[in-house]
Amino acid sequence: MGLEKDWISLGNMVHKAIKMLEKSNVTLAEAFFTSTRTIEVTIRNSEIFTQNMVDDSGVGFRAVAPRNKVGFACTNTLNEKAILETGEKASDIAKVSSETPNFALPEASKPLKVKGLYDPKIKEVTIEEAVDIAKREITAAEDFDKRVIAKDGRVVFQSGWRGVINTLGVDFGEQETKAVIYLGGSGKQNGEVTGSCSDFMFTRTADLNPEKVGKNVAEMVIALFNPKPLKSFEGTAIFGPEAVSYQIFNTLVDALKGENVIARRSAWTQKTGEMVASENLTITDNAILEKGFDSRSFDDEGCSSQNTTLVKKGKLESFLHNAASANALKSSNTGNASRFSGGLDMTSSIIGNGYRAKPEIYPSNLIIQPGNETKEELAKETAKGILIESMAGFPQAGSGMISAQLSRAFFIQNGEIQYPIKSGMVSGIAFDWLKTISGTGKDSKQFMNAVVPSLRVEEVKVIGA
Amino acid sequence: MEIFDSLERCLQSKAVDQANLVQLRGQKRAMIVCTVKNGIVEQFAHVSLSGIGIRVFVDNKSWGFSSANRIDSDSIELSLKNAVKLAKASSKLKKQKIILQPTKKSIADVSTRVKKPLQDLSVEEIAKIPLEAYEGTKEAESKVADSEATFISIEDNKYFLNSEGSRIHQNLTRVMLFVNVLAKSNSLLCPASENLGYAGGLELFDKDSPYSLGKKVAEKAVKLLDAKAPPSGKFRVVIHPTLCATLLHEAIGHPLEADLAMAGGGFGNQMGEKVSSELVTIYDDGQVQGGLGYFPYDDEGVESKRTYLIKNGVLKSFMHDKTSAALSGVSPTGNAHAWDYSVEPLIRQTNIGIEAGDYSLEEMIEDVKEGLFLEGTFGGQADVNADFTFGFQSAKWIRSGELTEELRGANVAGNAIEVFKTIDAVNKEVVLRPGACGKFQFAVQGRVVPAIRCEIMVGGMGGT
Numbered sequence: 001m002g003l004e005k006d007w008i009s010l011g012n013m014v015h016k017a018i019k020m021l022e023k024s025n026v027t028l029a030e031a032f033f034t035s036t037r038t039i040e041v042t043i044r045n046s047e048i049f050t051q052n053m054v055d056d057s058g059v060g061f062r063a064v065a066p067r068n069k070v071g072f073a074c075t076n077t078l079n080e081k082a083i084l085e086t087g088e089k090a091s092d093i094a095k096v097s098s099e100t101p102n103f104a105l106p107e108a109s110k111p112l113k114v115k116g117l118y119d120p121k122i123k124e125v126t127i128e129e130a131v132d133i134a135k136r137e138i139t140a141a142e143d144f145d146k147r148v149i150a151k152d153g154r155v156v157f158q159s160g161w162r163g164v165i166n167t168l169g170v171d172f173g174e175q176e177t178k179a180v181i182y183l184g185g186s187g188k189q190n191g192e193v194t195g196s197c198s199d200f201m202f203t204r205t206a207d208l209n210p211e212k213v214g215k216n217v218a219e220m221v222i223a224l225f226n227p228k229p230l231k232s233f234e235g236t237a238i239f240g241p242e243a244v245s246y247q248i249f250n251t252l253v254d255a256l257k258g259e260n261v262i263a264r265r266s267a268w269t270q271k272t273g274e275m276v277a278s279e280n281l282t283i284t285d286n287a288i289l290e291k292g293f294d295s296r297s298f299d300d301e302g303c304s305s306q307n308t309t310l311v312k313k314g315k316l317e318s319f320l321h322n323a324a325s326a327n328a329l330k331s332s333n334t335g336n337a338s339r340f341s342g343g344l345d346m347t348s349s350i351i352g353n354g355y356r357a358k359p360e361i362y363p364s365n366l367i368i369q370p371g372n373e374t375k376e377e378l379a380k381e382t383a384k385g386i387l388i389e390s391m392a393g394f395p396q397a398g399s400g401m402i403s404a405q406l407s408r409a410f411f412i413q414n415g416e417i418q419y420p421i422k423s424g425m426v427s428g429i430a431f432d433w434l435k436t437i438s439g440t441g442k443d444s445k446q447f448m449n450a451v452v453p454s455l456r457v458e459e460v461k462v463i464g465a
Numbered sequence: 466m467e468i469f470d471s472l473e474r475c476l477q478s479k480a481v482d483q484a485n486l487v488q489l490r491g492q493k494r495a496m497i498v499c500t501v502k503n504g505i506v507e508q509f510a511h512v513s514l515s516g517i518g519i520r521v522f523v524d525n526k527s528w529g530f531s532s533a534n535r536i537d538s539d540s541i542e543l544s545l546k547n548a549v550k551l552a553k554a555s556s557k558l559k560k561q562k563i564i565l566q567p568t569k570k571s572i573a574d575v576s577t578r579v580k581k582p583l584q585d586l587s588v589e590e591i592a593k594i595p596l597e598a599y600e601g602t603k604e605a606e607s608k609v610a611d612s613e614a615t616f617i618s619i620e621d622n623k624y625f626l627n628s629e630g631s632r633i634h635q636n637l638t639r640v641m642l643f644v645n646v647l648a649k650s651n652s653l654l655c656p657a658s659e660n661l662g663y664a665g666g667l668e669l670f671d672k673d674s675p676y677s678l679g680k681k682v683a684e685k686a687v688k689l690l691d692a693k694a695p696p697s698g699k700f701r702v703v704i705h706p707t708l709c710a711t712l713l714h715e716a717i718g719h720p721l722e723a724d725l726a727m728a729g730g731g732f733g734n735q736m737g738e739k740v741s742s743e744l745v746t747i748y749d750d751g752q753v754q755g756g757l758g759y760f761p762y763d764d765e766g767v768e769s770k771r772t773y774l775i776k777n778g779v780l781k782s783f784m785h786d787k788t789s790a791a792l793s794g795v796s797p798t799g800n801a802h803a804w805d806y807s808v809e810p811l812i813r814q815t816n817i818g819i820e821a822g823d824y825s826l827e828e829m830i831e832d833v834k835e836g837l838f839l840e841g842t843f844g845g846q847a848d849v850n851a852d853f854t855f856g857f858q859s860a861k862w863i864r865s866g867e868l869t870e871e872l873r874g875a876n877v878a879g880n881a882i883e884v885f886k887t888i889d890a891v892n893k894e895v896v897l898r899p900g901a902c903g904k905f906q907f908a909v910q911g912r913v914v915p916a917i918r919c920e921i922m923v924g925g926m927g928g929t
Contacts, residue, residue, distance in 0.1 A: 002540075002543070041555070042905075044724060044728070045724070045727055045728045047559065047561075048527075048555040048558060048559070049528075050527075050528040050529065050530055050551075050809055051528075051529050051530070051551035051552065051554055051555060052529075052530045052531070052532070052551065052808075052809060053530075053531045053532070053547050053548075053551055054531075054532045054533075054807050054808075055532070055533040055534065055535075056516075056532075056533075056534050056807060057534060058514075058534065070509075071509055071510075072508065072509065072510040072511070073510065073511040073512070073513070074510070074511075074512050074513070075512075075513045075514070076513075076514050076515065076516065076534040077513065077515055077534075078534070078535065082513075086511075086513065089511050090511075092588065093509045093510070093511060093588055094509075096506075096509070096588045096589045096592055097506045097509050097592075098501075098504075098505040098506040098507070099505075100505060100507070127550065127551050127554040128554050130554075131554045131555045131558070135558060149728070151728045151849065152728070186728075186849060186850070193731075193849075193850045194850070195848045195850055195852055196848055196849060196850075232697070232698075263502070263503065263610075263611050264610055264611070264649075265610065265611050265647060267654075346615075346617075346641075346643055346660070346901055347498060347500065347508075347615050347617065347643070349901065349903065349907045350496065350498070350617055350619070350907065350909075351496065351498055351510065351512055352512075356512055356514075357510075358508060358510065392846050392848070392852075392853075392854040392878075393845065393846070393854035393855070393856065393876045393878070393924075394843060394844060394845070394846075394856060396656060396843065396856070396874070397647075397656060398611075398647050398654040398656060399653075399654040399655075399656070401875070401926075403856075403875045403876035403924035403925065403926075404854060404876065404924070405852065405853075405854035405876070405878035405924075407848065407852065423852070423878070423879070423880070423922075425697070425854075425876065425878050425922065425924035426924075427697065427875070427876075427924045427925065427926050428926070461697075461926065463697045463698070463922075463924055465699075465922065
């Protein structure tokens, strides 16, 4: 029970450090701390590659010097001297930081306890069980069809605690568990190698279905055999949940982040109340979703969680906020401070996340309201179009420009999904695509920070090889 | 070196006898991050991390890895026992025996060459570095909607011990400066960015000052506001080293990593065959002084060296760790790297390079009737079959051998193996570029790159 002991002693030391900072010349202070144990089995090239177990506990302090100057320091050295010194370091750095007039931390509130975030079974999972699940993923994929190769995969069980304390009275802790199974595969047939296809489950419970994940990957891979080249055209594109969860999600987040609105970097700056998308698009951010993968009772700076409507039938209703951005824009805090934002930028990759990072604004579970149609039904009225299940290439920050390679895409003709596409690109401004959404699927899927369905978009430019 | 002593004691544990090989890693890492957004110190962070990562190989079949952020003897021994248990958990399932080649015993203490140590600066002076870059961006202020400059320093003390008698201490210092600028005019947004990165000290800024970097990026972003959108389709292109670095890393580098190659990647079974234009010679070298991928030893204790991957277009070697080397019947190449103590080493590039060719940049452009000159990178990704996509920041039309209109950025895509066969000119000058990679875990790397000329698919939105 080493981890529980670490959590308790870390909590005691962090409380002492906050008391010390309270007595010093800081106006506000905050500590975010976690203790986690992660068991992971990785798969490479049809085999179990390795088994890992990682224990990690640490704390990040934010100290605010007079005139709202903020400093951050963190450590994972679990002794009182190191933790008090880290608190002081944050305070020293704060003194030389810039003034940030609108900086704020949340006041104490009573968070609603979100259900389904902890499953004691995950804490008890043995390494043998995790290996078995990984093996079942591989078998399910490769036994389904001999042409399929399980290339890489993961089985992850994580359990731990997350806590926030600040000098305004916030003092919350929450125990949680997470499980992820992932499998990526490709196929080989007569010298032809397909691109990779992947499926996964992000859950809070130990009820995993590796057979389903394996079979899904195999089916995706087989569907990519015998691709045909494509000629450039402009027409209907159906973006599958995976494509929506990556490029389209990222452009939405970019436009919805409160800090981007303040910096006027958001394409939706000053558009609250205006139509920014087709009537078919409704987006919420639901941090209190039962069993939601990124649900939480309080955000990573201690604001109570909520369900926020962001876009309602195409009309922009709200942005995503933390305490500081809400204060700057005189809006209410939506509880979107996150230390696990998974940013693509170098800085967050280098620092790491959790206690190692100051919070960013990020969705919890960004939900696009699903429709009533299957993908096949969405394709029914399309004379000529494309189904894009996944594409590769980062969207351009700010502008919403996506020019992406079609990594798993199918040609649609006369209302039917015909054949896989050999190579090609899709290019356009995601914000324009949102305005021409003509249908949403009923195939919603849970991703790390999103639950999204297929979207059918008109007038999309597709580039052939 | 208290970590060394604790790790050494751990090697006396009985659990060691159950393993074919034990690799013990300890690390202390101190990072400073200072981000200035639009003139305001938006983030100033001090990150102090320490921990151990223990990897064991058992039954000539299976690896296990266990890590903790405690460095006392008891915790280390517990992690070792866990690692053995983890490794045993899958060894029964594995059919294939792997006989790892013994690692050459190394007793070493190495450091990055640092001329101007970071420790000489106060926190105020550190903050001045990105602030100075911001001052540079103000030169083009009226249309700069947003600017961000981030200074990062990483100081690592890495300790490596194995059951074969090696004992290696590496003190590695890295400094980086990233500048991102967004220019805006009406609804048009144009981003531009540039990074400096170096294994060493603050002498990084002797050649390019933070101010000049800020100015250069801001001017670029503003200039792009008046540029047209790039066209779409297949073009003959001259690729500037900034973009060539991404192409090399993503499109060719990844398929040359043995783990990806063994997964049925693009270069699969073509050892000794011609896989690229004969003008192309590619290597990986962890000993490039100053390169962000400067690692004298890898995280399996293998000394790094220059490995020729493709020589005059012929496939010579993949990048290997001990496991892939054993499976392929070759020696490891020093490419096993872990981002930090908490993750296991994987096959990674260090400083990947293309050897210089014979062409001047003028000559490369002169021969192009209609094509594009592509510059700057927004990063990208590649699949095992060598399909890739990545972004360029700006371009110019080449018409009748001359650079003409300026164009904005977009993405390029294609299959690397196809694209590299079309290379018909390599520049005679190479530059050392900073790079990063996110294959399963993060890594900082270097790239040594010339400009190249080839054919590539461009996904722009403009016309000709």
